[in-house]
Amino acid sequence: MGHFKVNFGRAGKLWTVPLLAxxxxxxxxxxxxxxxxxxxxxxxxxxxxxxxxxxxxxKEGEQTAGPDESKPVIQKEDASVPxxxxxxxxxxxxxxxxxxKFGYDRGLYTQxxxxxxxxxxxxxxxxxxxxxxxxxxxxxxxxxxxxxVSGTGTVSAFxxxxxxxxxxxxxxRLVFEGFAFSPDINYFVQFRNDTADSTTQxxxxxxxxxxxxxxxxxxQLPWANLRLGQYRTHFGRxxxxxxxxxxxxxxxxxxxAFVPNTIDRRDQGVTLFSDESRYPLNYGxxxxxxxxxxxxRLGLTTPANANELMYVGRVSANVLGNPGYxxxxxxxxxxxxxxxxxxxxxxxGLQTNTIGAGSNNQVSTSIAxxxxxxxxxxxxxxxxxxxxxxxxxxxxxxLQAEGFIRNINTHDHSKRIGNATGFYVQGGYxxxxxRIEVIGRYSYMDPDTHAxxxxxxxxxxxxxxxxxxxxxxxxxxxxxxTTRLSAADTGTGAVSLIENRARLQYTIVF
Numbered sequence: 001m002g003h004f005k006v007n008f009g010r011a012g013k014l015w016t017v018p019l020l021a022x023x024x025x026x027x028x029x030x031x032x033x034x035x036x037x038x039x040x041x042x043x044x045x046x047x048x049x050x051x052x053x054x055x056x057x058x059k060e061g062e063q064t065a066g067p068d069e070s071k072p073v074i075q076k077e078d079a080s081v082p083x084x085x086x087x088x089x090x091x092x093x094x095x096x097x098x099x100x101k102f103g104y105d106r107g108l109y110t111q112x113x114x115x116x117x118x119x120x121x122x123x124x125x126x127x128x129x130x131x132x133x134x135x136x137x138x139x140x141x142x143x144x145x146x147x148x149v150s151g152t153g154t155v156s157a158f159x160x161x162x163x164x165x166x167x168x169x170x171x172x173r174l175v176f177e178g179f180a181f182s183p184d185i186n187y188f189v190q191f192r193n194d195t196a197d198s199t200t201q202x203x204x205x206x207x208x209x210x211x212x213x214x215x216x217x218x219x220q221l222p223w224a225n226l227r228l229g230q231y232r233t234h235f236g237r238x239x240x241x242x243x244x245x246x247x248x249x250x251x252x253x254x255x256x257a258f259v260p261n262t263i264d265r266r267d268q269g270v271t272l273f274s275d276e277s278r279y280p281l282n283y284g285x286x287x288x289x290x291x292x293x294x295x296x297r298l299g300l301t302t303p304a305n306a307n308e309l310m311y312v313g314r315v316s317a318n319v320l321g322n323p324g325y326x327x328x329x330x331x332x333x334x335x336x337x338x339x340x341x342x343x344x345x346x347x348x349g350l351q352t353n354t355i356g357a358g359s360n361n362q363v364s365t366s367i368a369x370x371x372x373x374x375x376x377x378x379x380x381x382x383x384x385x386x387x388x389x390x391x392x393x394x395x396x397x398x399l400q401a402e403g404f405i406r407n408i409n410t411h412d413h414s415k416r417i418g419n420a421t422g423f424y425v426q427g428g429y430x431x432x433x434x435r436i437e438v439i440g441r442y443s444y445m446d447p448d449t450h451a452x453x454x455x456x457x458x459x460x461x462x463x464x465x466x467x468x469x470x471x472x473x474x475x476x477x478x479x480x481x482t483t484r485l486s487a488a489d490t491g492t493g494a495v496s497l498i499e500n501r502a503r504l505q506y507t508i509v510f
Contacts (some may be wrong), residue, residue, distance in 0.1 A: 001040070009332050051276045106471070109178070109510070117178035121140065123244055125171040127505040130201045131164040134498040136498075138162075139293055142497060144489045145447060146200045147373040149364045153354035155376055160199070160499075168197030170250075170505065171243060173212070184219040188231075200253065200481075211294060213397065215265070230268045230293055234284030234314040235343045237389040237422075237463040239265040239401055240325060245328035245470045247398070247428050248460060249503045251445045254422040257371040260345030260385050263292035276316070284314045290347040291367055295414060297349075302357040304348030305380065316341035327400070327426075329393035330469060332433045337393040347383045352376055371456070374420075374447050376446040379412040379472075396430035396437075416452030437464040439477070451487035453494045471509035478502045 093103035099113035107121035141159030148156045176189045178385025224368035232240055240257040244328030259265045276282045289296050290310030299307040317338060323337035351358035352367065352375050368376055372454035375381065384407040403423040412418060422445035430437045443458040462477030483497040 014066050018032070022215050028112070051128075070231055070391060077295050084127075093126070094454050101106075107175070111178075114183055116180055117183075119175075119177050121173075121175040121177070121509065123175070123507070123509045124169065125169060125174035125243075125505055125507050127168055127170040127197060127249070127503060128197065129164060129166050129168070129197060129501065129503050131160075131501040133160040133163060133500075134496075136495045137497050137499070140485065140490050140492075140495050140497070142373075142483055142485070142486065145371045145373050147376070149354055149361065149368050149376070151361060153359060153361065153364065155354055155373070164199055166197050168195035169193075170195055170197055182220075186217045186219060188217070189214050196411070197248075199499060203380060207411075212421060219275070222278050223272050225275060227273070228269075230266060231271075232265050232284060233260055233267055233269075233288065233312045234271060235260050235265075235312050235345055235346070235385075236314075236404075237325060237341060237391065237400060238327075239328065243507055244507060245326040246460060247426060247437070247464070248441055249475045249505045251370050252424045252426070252441060253456065253458060253481075254404065254424045254443045255402060255421070257445060257447070258385055258387060258406060258422060259370065260290070260291050261292055261347050261350070261368065262367055262372045262375055262383060262406075263308055263363055264370075266293045267291075268293070268296065269310070272313075275317075277322070280318045280322075282316050282318075284312075287310045288312065290350060291360075291363060295360070295362060300351060300358050300360045300363075302379075304351065304358040308349030310345065310347040312343070312345040314341060314343040323393045326470060327356050327398065328428050328437055328439070329396050329398040329430065330397050330434055330466065331393075333393050334395070334429065338391070340386070340390045341357070343387045343389075345383075345385045348384075349380055350383060351380055352378045366405045371447070374417060375408065378410050378415050378417055381411065382409040383407070384409075393427055396433055397427070398429075399425070399427040401425045416450065418448045421446050421449065434469075437466070438462075451486055451488060453484050454489060455484045457482050470507070473507050475505045475507070476503070 023025070058373045067204035070312075084251045091106065093100055093101055096191040101109075101111045103109060103443065107119040109117060109119035111283050137160040141157030143155070143157035146158050146187055149160050150156070168468075174191045177187065179186050189211075192210060192212040193209040211230070213229075213231050215227055215231045218226040234240060236255060236258070238251050239259055243251065256265075261267055269286050271286030273284035273286075275280045288310040290308065291297055291300075291324040297303055297308065301321070319338040319340060321333065321335055321337035323333075329337075349364070351360075353359045354361075354364045354376055355494050359378075364376060367373065385404065385405075387402055389400070389402040392398070393506065401424065404421065408417050408419070421441070424441060424443040426441040428439035430435050438461075440461045441458070442460075445456045446454065447456065448454055458479055458481045460477050460479030464476075465474045467473055479501055481498075481499045481501060483495065485495050
């Protein structure tokens with residue numbers, strides 16, 4: 001095709017605007033954004049508008065333009081996911097010169113060129129709990145799933161002698177995150193101080209101030225990120241996501257019970273994994289101590305089985321879009337977002353005795369606090385845990401589910417415990433987009449398939465009010481939790497422990 005040139009002469013500026021409008025009419029119908037940008041650039045080149053006017057027009061266009069519906073909606077993760085490469089609002093950033101910046105970007109930060117960045121974040125989650133228990137909770141209590149474990153290793157039934165009305169700061173978090181030497185070398189350090197206000201976990205089951213996360217992630221290779229330190233293992237969906245991003249006030253007891261080490265969702269080790277924001281198919285494989293946080297097998301009373309390790313693997317696929325791990329469809333996805341995943345973990349040589357060689361009270365109380373009390377005093381065991389999960393989000397609706405199975409191999413063949421199985425189904429819908437959400441969850445767990453009449457179930461419904469996304473919200477839920485104990489559990493006869501519980505929780509992250 002030939003080219004032609006029109007010389008407008010001195011009248012060029014007068015004729016440019018009307019001719020430009022006519023010439024771009026067809027382009028506007030096909031691609032409005034590109035046409036508008038082209039028009040602004042021509043006006044700037046002709047001197048009709050100033051650079052300042054051009055910048056303001058571009059900025060205004062970005063603010064008013066709707067999102068591209070052809071692209072998947074990716075919801076922001078929370079404080080546990082470093083955001084060093086994000087571009088802070090210039091109005092919240094002070095440039096001090098020589099590459100030094102100071103400002104606010106989902107946390108207070110300071111940065112020196114591309115060499116160092118430190119961000120400080122705080123999370124508070126105060127909660128009020130109102131719980132009512134049937135008489136069996138006082139007379140029988142729970143001696144098997146959530147028992148008391150004393151400092152001397154004695155295991156006894158956990159009882160509720162009266163109803164509960166309690167305020168607590170359920171979670172307090174202090175986070176230091178950023179990068180060092182390179183934007184691809186990220187660090188994350190988190191401390192916690194949590195109130196023991198859960199009705200199913202005794203006061204010794206949760207610690208006070210302690211180091212919670214401490215890890216470094218090397219991100220030079222998106223398909224092979226490397227993480228070292230103490231952190232959440234790549235296992236399951238609800239256990240991998242931060243508690244700041246939950247749709248219900250707290251994680252379900254099923255997801256809690258089926259953590260790979262049976263002790264805590266965190267452990268110390270190394271993980272190789274792909275960047276889930278970049279690929280539709282992803283993996284994670286890690287090797288850990290297998291005894292929870294702030295502890296190695298050398299820290300046991302007798303360092304037996306110190307040569308054993310825990311192995312955790314996960315594969316996942318973003319079938320449609322990328323729903324992420326944040327719960328609920330806060331972004332009100334305009335196209336369906338669907339992901340599936342599968343996980344497996346093997347933890348060999350875990351000592352479950354509460355007294356004697358190799359025992360440790362931190363391990364014992366943590367096992368009991370997660371509903372795994374039936375594992376106590378089984379001697380040394382090898383634990384294999386598998387899980388599958390799926391999530392879908394679309395136009396304010398979300399549905400996710402996970403199923404688990406755990407196999408226990410006891411080294412002492414005189415002791416036998418059956419497999420454990422469990423699942424939960426959880427959903428929600430925004431009756432007011434991005435603001436008001438109705439939620440519900442059903443959970444089921446059989447902690448020992450060799451025993452009868454020992455099922456745990458929970459049905460929960462609630463309402464969430466998002467003041468500013470997950471980082472500023474108010475959550476209310478009400479549920480009925482039923483724990484069935486067999487005659488072998490109680491020594492008298494089969495009983496049902498029933499709890500009716502309401503919780504109100506406020507979350508603020510800054």
